Amino acid sequence: MDNELIDIPIDYDEPKLESQESQQGSQETVSQIISLTPTRVQSEINQKSNINIIKFHLTEQVSQSYTQYYENISYVLCSQINDEQSNTVHRKYTHFEWLNGALKREFPGLLIPAIPPKTVLAKINLTEQTSIIREKRYKQLEEFLNKIKDHPQLQVSSKFLIFLTGSSEVMQQELLELSQYQNYAYQLGSAIANAGSKAYDIAKGSFNYLSSFIYTGQQNSLKYQQYPEQEIQQDVKECFESWEDLLIEEQQKVKRIFEQYQNIVNIKQEQNEDTRKVISSLKELEHPYLEKDISKTEASCSINEAILNEIKVSVIFKLELCILDIDEAMGTIKRRSELIYQIQQQIKIHNQIESVNEKIQYKEQIRENQKLLKTIETNFQNDIKIFANWLNKYLDQLIRFYNEQFQKLYREQNKNWNE
Structure with a gap:
């Protein structure tokens, strides 16, 4: 399948220290990957002149x-x-x-x-x-x-x-316009809801309404005009359902990686804190023969703190944001479903009401929403494959970097204690 996510082999255990030769070979590859900012569409960027x-x-x-x-x-x-x-x-x-x-x-x-x-x-x-x-x-x-x-x-x-x-003034104006837009959207939503309630009352009393007024043939034609039901293409429906399942599965995988890595880092940080407490106790003894061990232990704690902090910043925090990125992708799928439901409800109300003016208003709203639905479907189908490829490469880079940092941690610790 074109839209199938690639499984990434995940090692949840702490990486073992490789031999010196293999370390040098893998270190160069990993450093080249990590030095680049992870991009979704680097190949596309290089192809576009604008x-x-x-x-x-x-x-x-x-x-x-x-x-x-x-x-x-x-x-x-x-x-x-x-x-x-x-x-x-x-x-x-x-x-x-x-x-x-x-x-x-x-x-x-x-x-x-x-x-x-x-x-x-x-x-x-x-x-x-x-x-x-x-x-x-x-x-x-x-x-x-x-x-x-x-x-x-x-x-x-x-x-x-x-x-x-x-400038700050420009940003303030943008925030003001956003506030006005949100207020307008709220008022429009309330107006649509009120119109729907009014339409129901009108439809309920349509017999009395029709008996009170005489319409021309043209008005009657407009009044009873039915808007066609919203067509949902089967292939588009299956595409969105397939991607929703894949995104849920992918998010669960990212959460497992995130939780596992975070637990390992937290445990090692707690061990580091306990070690520092032991160092404080040993210092109170003031025995000269302990000075070398205390010094090396303090250096070991500093190495742990520096590398574990780098793992948190460069891996843990980014994995957490990855989970939110997938949430956003699934939110787009949900937005499409909600929009389809909204269109269907608008069509239903349009076909019930008898006021010509209200029918025209609903028809305009339906057409605008149908245009928006088409845009969402087109953009999503074009972007989701790029997103999936980016996500797999991004996770692969984070996992490589995580393993590389632990290998670095073990090398630094061995060097510290063997000197």
Whole structure:
């Protein structure tokens, strides 16, 4: 099958240290892979002449707020598009949310990268976990931008370019327009719901209504005109159902990898903390013959902390975001199902109501939704295979990097204790 995901061999156990020769051979391959930013469609990017070359650097900025423990988190984004002059702008999490939503509205059906969920704990600096939460969100937001800049359609979006270069005033205006759009959408939804209720009442009392008014032949023709039922192509239906099953299976696999790797890292970090407690106790004894062992043990703990932290940042955090990416893909499938149901309900109401003006309004809404449905189906079918190939390569890179880091950990530990 064209849309079948490729199974990746997963070793859940801790990787064993390879021989020195095999380490050197595999290390070169892995380093080449990891040094590249994982891309969904690198081959397509190289083939398109109108694709932008985007470089950016994101840093976190913390400032004091109105209370001692409440802090404002923002991000300094330095970017350069092609050979143009570099830009530096300040962005907040709300702006990342805006970009995610704007891309979904601009490209319905495309697999838009996910952003980490919003959490108030990132702003309240009360526990030592705050720095971990902030670092995770910062790294995941950075990865979110990486995925957009490597997508041939998303990276040339006007909204993405506004995000990279727009001033604070421009971003504020975009957020204001979004708020107005959401308010309009809410009012429109309420109006449609009220119209549906009104249509039911009209249909229920249609006999009295018809007996009170006399329509011309043309009006009667429009009044009783039936909108055809929504046709659902069987091959498209089977395609979406097949991908939904595959995405569920793939997400379960990613969750297993994530949980297994996270558990291993957590266990080793706990062991490291226990070792540091032992070191503190040994130091209190003040025995000279223990100094060498204490020194080597401290060095061993430092090696563990550095490499385990690198695994968390470069593997664990990205796997967690991968799960959200698959959620977004399944959300597109759900959005299509909801839109089909909405169209069917609109057709049903259209065929029940007798007001010519209301029939015309519903017909316009149905046609707009049918056009949107077609766009979603086309974009999804074009993008999902690219997404699946990217996901498999991405997971393969993360697993390789995870194994490489543990091999590095064992080498560094052996070197430390054998010196």
